[in-house]
Amino acid sequence: MTGLVHAATPTVRLVTLEYPPYIQTSDGSLDGVAVRVVRQTFAKLGYDVEIEVLPWARALYQVRTGLADGIFTIFKTSEREAFLDYSQQVLFQQGIRFVHRPDVSLSEDAIQSFNFGAYSVCVINQVSYGSRMDAALAQNQFDQVFRLTRAPQCLRMLESGRARLWLSNHFGARALVNQLDMKDVVEINPHPIEDTPSYIAFSKAQELSALRDQFDQALADMKATGEYQAIINDFFND
Template sequence: MFKTILLFLFAWGIAYQSAWAEERAYRFVTLEFPPLEFTGEDGEPTGVAVEVVHRVMAALGLQVSIDVHPWSRSLDRVRKGDADAIFTAYKTPEREQFLDYSNVVLIPQVIALYARKDSPINFNGDLLALQDKQFGVVSTISYGAVFDQMRNQLRVQRVEDIEQNFKKLMLGRIDILISNIYVADWELKKTGFTKHISRLPLEVERLPSFIAFSKARDLTALRDRFDKELLRLKESGEFDAIVAKYDLTVPPDIQ
């Protein structure tokens, strides 16, 4: 009889924990990176990636709240297990130590260079050919392996956000700005700098960005469910419909 009671309590405990896990609100973090993720006029997170994440979690029947922070703080929160997941994150060896990356690409991204239209700068695909130029970067952002591996060989000026870099480019304090094209093109339209600044023709790199789950939270099962629903979203055309709302052209997934 005692064994029966223990087995019942054990089974009840597992069922209770499972139900609690399904009902609790997950907490994801991201950064100000419009139009992919940013704080809207109503103070709530919005953007392409935010809408996709909300759509996936809703389809799974799970609640999620999304906090927008400076990138370094968001990384720190998932590293400590204070947040369940982070997006949109490039995959790096250092981050893989504390993040369990999705297997399905969240947003494929394109990295390119920007310069003043009156600048004679020409990019032939070799960053080292531009060693005498001043590059503007955002201090906490990775720009993919191609640029990051050469960063120490280039003349780099760091700022806190891309808007500061565009102002420095307009004033001639830097020669080149490197950025994800979605963010840079969005900022150019917002500021009206399109008359003076343009994207150089050759891309630096195309690379995938992901949602990644905190290893401190042991969420591999959620990651797998998220992957399955994200893939369905892409195959059904729902993903493309969300992207179209923001007037973006997103390349095919890059693994």
């Protein structure tokens, strides 16, 4: 391991990217809901964690070459599996959700069938929402599409009633709704449009499959006891 081998508490060196609210730097301090989960999981195994935020290409290079022990949050691809040992436990389901006012009714059937002709929607210009949703937007399958540059503008459009829906990353929406104190104004639809699992993965160059297995067991235990969800809830309530 690249950590401090002579230290009383061993250290795991991880790399990641700036990706609020999963990984975010504020006033020089690293935080984020994924950072909290990862740190707590390793703490249960008796490890300290050193986390470096890097451009994504450089982060991948470091785990590929063994300069770093692991990387998070990362999607699984066959190319990456060649040099990474992925956890079996999903770290987070990173999903796209609709956000709307409580008086807007949008059923799971409507979402699954992509039946959006009665709804106006606010999106962020040039952002991808997954292949199916991108196609629906391009083919004008909504009553009206507002393409703006900042997410808070979409929330204000919901508040005023100018737009009925806002498309967003689930946790990104949750963080912004809390930040703007709009929990009584809008809600996040519980039905996913598309979910993509993300993981922590360990460098094969460092031969850390045993540590990966220990991490999996600790994370599974945290999910079973409710501690995993409590970390998430605490983060968004801070």
